[in-house]
Amino acid sequence: MSTLYLFAGAAEPVFDIARVIEEAQADGWDVCLGLTPTAARWLAGSLEGLGVLTGHPVRWDYAFPGEGEVWPEAAAVLVAPATFNTVNQWALGIVDKFVVGVVAEGIGKGVPMVAVPCLSAAQARHPQFERSVETLRRVGVSVLHGEGEVEGGDSALFPWRAALDAVRGVVAVG
Template sequence: MTSRTLYLFGSAAPPVFDVAGVIESAQAQGWDVCLGLTPTAARWLGGSLSGLAALTGHPVRSEYKLPGEPDVWPAADVIAMAPATFNTVNAWALGLTDRFVVGVVAEAIGRGVPLVAMPCVNTAYARHPAFERSIGELRLAGVNVLHDSTGSVPQEPGQDSPAVFPWHLLLSAVDETAG
């Protein structure tokens, strides 16, 4: 059986600490997972990066490769950005690609790669007018954004609880989006 390739990209929000379990769940569903992280998320998971690379069988990436370097990952069949922070969502919608994972998902829109995003923001960020505009822009671009009634629900500031982040909804959407 040929496996499908999932790029799982995460930002620095508390649910990123659960990424190993998400990778294992995706692998159980037949996905070959490549993990990409924002630089801050990579710093948060610093002690686990070699274990995560062993789990996926691919290097964990948080930086662009140098010109002329070969790609180290297979091509993606679908890309999931979760948890996607306020900064990541807004940068992606604006096309600000100074971070590797944002650059890949921004380019993926133009390449027609199926995309799923699940934000992880508190209620204060969710009420900021730029956030809703960015969610709308991403949806207009064809990104399946799981937010509020369709995915993650913002919590009050300071109430971060990784346990309530609905990773199962993300993986279901990945399967549906990939067809």
């Protein structure tokens, strides 16, 4: 079974994460869940259960020096919902958050990655956001954003199935 790192930011669709983990597991993935610090605060009451569901500790912060790695190596990474802040930090290499540090390093390691932004239309019009999307695409990240893609934080409209299918499209599940 291949390992999928599922990294989620603080946007409303993060509240569906348990269902998404189950869907990914049904697709054949061993899922490790990473959260931004704000998303971890939002899900604080569910973190233990999410760890049980995945079979791995939920992470939202860097380990201390000398601590061993607690997750298996990723075959792929899905960053969803990817907030305005997460996308921009990732593209700019600002790695003060665990999940951003892992995906920034993933570019250099050649790990297949998919990002699904979740932001307001106003944020999407910010000039840095489009530059960040272009930067990520240029280095091989599949970014599901643009005409025909869902924007905003409506959980009911967030394209979780399309996100999981896109991950399947960038790497074969073993």
